[in-house]
Amino acid sequence: MPVTRRSFLRTAALSSAAVSAMPLFTEAQLAQAQRRMPRKADPAGAIRIDANENPLGPCAAACSTISALIPEGGRYDSDLTDKLAATFAAQEGLKPEYVSVYAGSSEPLHYTVLAFTAPGRAYVTADPGYEAGMRAAAMNGAPVVKVPLTATHAHDTAAMLAAAPEGGVFYICNPNNPTGTTTPREAIERLLAQKPAGSILLIDEAYIHFSDATPSLDLVKADKDVIVLRTFSKLYGMAGVRCGLAIGRPDLLLKIGYYGMNPMPIMAVAAATTSLEEPGIIAQRKTINADLRNQTFEWLAANNYKFIPSETNCFMIDTGRPGHEVMAAMAEHNVYIGRVWPIMPTSVRITVGTAKDMAEFQSAFKQVMSAPPGSPARAAVLRNGSGMLS
DSSP states (O other), rough: OOOHHHHHHHHHHSSSHHHHTSOOHHHHHHHHHHSSSGGGOOOOEEEOSSOOOOOOOHHHHHHHHHHHHGGTTTTTTHHHHHHHHHHHHHHOOOGGGGEEEESHHHHHHHHHHOOOOBTOOOOOEEOOOOOOHHHHHHTOOEEEEEEETTTTTTTOHHHHHHHOTOEEEEEESSTTTTTTTOOOOOHHHHHHHHSSSTTTEEEOOOTGSSSOOOOOOOOHHTTTTTEEEEEESSSOTTTTTEEEEEEHHHHHHHHHTTTTTOOHHHHHHHHHHHHHTTTHHHHHHHHHHHHHHHHHHHHHTTOOOOOOOSSEEEEEOOOOOHHHHHHHHHHTEEEEOOBTTTTBTTEEEEEEEHHHHHHHHHHHHHHHHHOOOHHHHHHHHHHHTGGGGG
16 A cells, blocks of 8 residues: 555554554655655656655666666576675675675664664664664564754764663664764764673664765774665665665674575676776765755755755755645645654755756745745645645
8 A cells, every 4th residue: 555644654653562563664665655645646757856866876887787687587696696795895895794785775774673672672863863773673662762963963872872771773874864964983983882782883874975974894894793784775876776785793694684685686786786896986976966965055055044964965954834834835846855854843854866856946945935824825735735744
């Protein structure tokens, strides 16, 4: 059944016992849950900047790899998966057994939470932060502890530890989703040094390539209690192709592998390997994203709109009114933005799209924000988009 925002919020309000029977959600499903209508009903030409997708898609070499492998789609081929793990390990100075390959990074995120939380071992996360791990914790009957970001929108690692001295998983999304802001390396190291025995730092680096944040793979090399997540869904433009990595000590990977290790799509792993071997792709795409993001920030500042400066392909903009109302109004202009987090009800997350996407966003956003509360046009928007409102 299509997931609407109303049904998603109703599900989220159930007791943990009931939640344990419900599905886990990923970024794409969480974005769809807050739309006025499922994406399959979006009008033609919709501007879709609500799910942190990369509109550039896979690089040309990866597309060629995928096309060449289509005739082999009737076969399993674990050698291609092993090649991806070995290629990544060699590039990062790791042993191949420290790398596990998954269909995106959502699976190992969920599995890590299931493996290392329990009724007496909390899942500890930033607020606002990526929500998927909270559902996995609820399935485990584990407490979910949400800790507000610092004034600079970094993870408050000291407060996270103080709030859950018996935590099982401390989730650090660096850069953070949704704010696109980074957490200093020293704060992560302090948490690692002071965390309770047997707990895990789950460091999600889905957006690391867009930023100048210090990666945490060296902590894995040092055999620390750390699992790092990487994905090909963001900078590499493979969200629909589905490929990601969990990087950690073999004993930790074995514990999360207990929850599932399905054969990988051969086109996904081959395209991921090709992407890793493509020279200059990270620098090129990082520059494209940064230029469009900074141009958008300049426009927002010039028009006196408040936003949180970001280092990734998404950012938070403060609309000064309920964020879901603005999402509904933007949808009337065929521009889909979102999501909204309860701790920041007047802010909406925006994905950096193409130059055309951001130009359309600017035009629509200015019209929406210019409509005064209570105006006929605004009232019509709220009636038509009522499925989006709280």
